[in-house]
Amino acid sequence: MSVDVFLSESKIQERIEQLAKMINKDFAGEELYVIGVLNGAFMFTADLVRHLNMPVTIDFMSASSYGDSTESSGELKINLDIKVDIKDKNVLIVEDIVDTGLTMTILKKNFEARGPKSLKLASLLYKPARNTHKVNIDYLAFEIEDKFVIGYGLDFDGRYRELPYIGVYSAEDSQ
Numbered sequence: 296m297s298v299d300v301f302l303s304e305s306k307i308q309e310r311i312e313q314l315a316k317m318i319n320k321d322f323a324g325e326e327l328y329v330i331g332v333l334n335g336a337f338m339f340t341a342d343l344v345r346h347l348n349m350p351v352t353i354d355f356m357s358a359s360s361y362g363d364s365t366e367s368s369g370e371l372k373i374n375l376d377i378k379v380d381i382k383d384k385n386v387l388i389v390e391d392i393v394d395t396g397l398t399m400t401i402l403k404k405n406f407e408a409r410g411p412k413s414l415k416l417a418s419l420l421y422k423p424a425r426n427t428h429k430v431n432i433d434y435l436a437f438e439i440e441d442k443f444v445i446g447y448g449l450d451f452d453g454r455y456r457e458l459p460y461i462g463v464y465s466a467e468d469s470q
């Protein structure tokens with residue numbers, strides 16, 4: 296296989312600082328509950344929170360959607376739930392990529408039902424070409440074309456999450 300660097304480490308870090316500035320401005324004087332969605336968003340969450348300057352509580356969750364992506368609704372399987380109570384709290388969900396949008400659509404609904412004061416979504420990547428479930432991304436780092444990307448938390452078959460940059464995966468040259 297081969298990996299072409301698509302978004303460099305410095306480009307990612309620069310953009311994350313810009314997003315953090317927006318979040319700092321929007322939540323000035325407030326507390327924020329940051330919920331990272333595992334596994335893909337572990338690196339993005341860790342880098343983003345380093346630039347936040349309000350009181351922050353961090354937790355993680357893991358969920359997967361199943362059902363046909365062409366269905367208007369799907370089932371959400373929560374593999375690991377948050378331990379904090381988000382009722383009446385400002386919540387920021389941090390995701391790696393919104394692809395079809397199915398996972399975030401149903402995860403947001405699940406979180407809304409818990410009665411937060413506010414609910415926002417930050418996503419590192421968004422692939423509009425594959426989107427079938429419109430989901431509002433409040434803080435988006437990069438909109439990308441329809442390519443399978445890896446690195447900076449994103450995996451192919453559990454691998455490449457450790458890369459500090461985002462690359463385009465190609466199965467050619469595989470050994």
Ligand code: IMP
Nearest residue numbers: 393394395396397398442443444449450
């Ligand atoms: P969605 O429900 O289709 O939006 O699914 C989003 C999930 O699919 C993400 O959280 C990723 O785990 C995975 N995914 C989608 N596109 C890619 C990609 O290009 N690389 C790695 N994982 C991806």
